[in-house]
Amino acid sequence: MSKVKIMIDPGHGGRDPGAVANGLEEKTLVLTIARRIKQVLVEHYNVDVRMTRDDDRFVTLGQRAKLANDWGADYFLSIHINAGGGSGFESFIYTNTSAKTKSYQKVMHEEITGRLYGKDRGMKKANFAVLRKTNMPAVLTENLFIDNAEDSRSLKDSTVIKAIAQGHVNGLMKLLKLSPKELKEPKSTTKSGSLYRVLIDDEQVGTFQKKSNIVSQVKKQIGKADRIEIELV
Numbered sequence: 001m002s003k004v005k006i007m008i009d010p011g012h013g014g015r016d017p018g019a020v021a022n023g024l025e026e027k028t029l030v031l032t033i034a035r036r037i038k039q040v041l042v043e044h045y046n047v048d049v050r051m052t053r054d055d056d057r058f059v060t061l062g063q064r065a066k067l068a069n070d071w072g073a074d075y076f077l078s079i080h081i082n083a084g085g086g087s088g089f090e091s092f093i094y095t096n097t098s099a100k101t102k103s104y105q106k107v108m109h110e111e112i113t114g115r116l117y118g119k120d121r122g123m124k125k126a127n128f129a130v131l132r133k134t135n136m137p138a139v140l141t142e143n144l145f146i147d148n149a150e151d152s153r154s155l156k157d158s159t160v161i162k163a164i165a166q167g168h169v170n171g172l173m174k175l176l177k178l179s180p181k182e183l184k185e186p187k188s189t190t191k192s193g194s195l196y197r198v199l200i201d202d203e204q205v206g207t208f209q210k211k212s213n214i215v216s217q218v219k220k221q222i223g224k225a226d227r228i229e230i231e232l233v
């Protein structure tokens with residue numbers, strides 16, 4: 001089965017900084033968020049991820065859509081920071097769009113707002129070029145307001161930036177029913193004498209010394225357990 005293709009689109013770039021305020025630039029923040037999303041997706045999931053830009057360059061809106069269309073992306077995800085008086089998070093899809101796109105927006109919106117401080121401004125529709133010109137389901141997220149004092153403080157906090165990125169990852173995971181890549185079988189055993197207990201949903205399933213035994217216990221539970229812990233005894 002071919003991998004799902006996700007095109008991530010960090011807004012603006014190069015001579016177009018996007019919104020600028022409080023010592024922050026939209027083009028830089030969205031690139032950081034987009035790279036983080038890509039990194040987490042590629043490391044943990046079996047998906048193909050590309051970005052419309054991966055450095056500080058100007059790309060037209062038409063070129064962004066063309067990159068996604070030519071590649072045959074399955075999903076398009078455009079990342080922006082808001083401005084203009086307000087606070088919080090909102091997401092956009094094209095004004096006239098499919099049920100598939102609506103459910104894409106809903107899942108993304110819920111997962112991102114679920115981990116974000118600040119106001120939920122709602123799921124919206126707009127005639128944005130990247131949403132209109134892309135052939136696949138496309139969502140554009142506006143992640144906090146750069147010109148709002150409180151939001152801009154959040155945007156300067158790397159844990160908030162990571163949470164924003166993780167919200168996007170979780171949305172995609174849920175939408176695509178992605179499960180983490182299989183753990184690689186380790187070659188060596190643990191240091192002699194060290195014993196680990198494995199707990200599944202807070203219940204001990206056993207204590208193990210060999211790494212392969214620990215991993216096989218964990219593997220069995222991935223996708224089933226809510227919580228898997230490995231603890232040095």
Ligand SMILES: [Zn+2]
Binds near residue numbers: 018019026080081
């Ligand atoms: Zn923007």
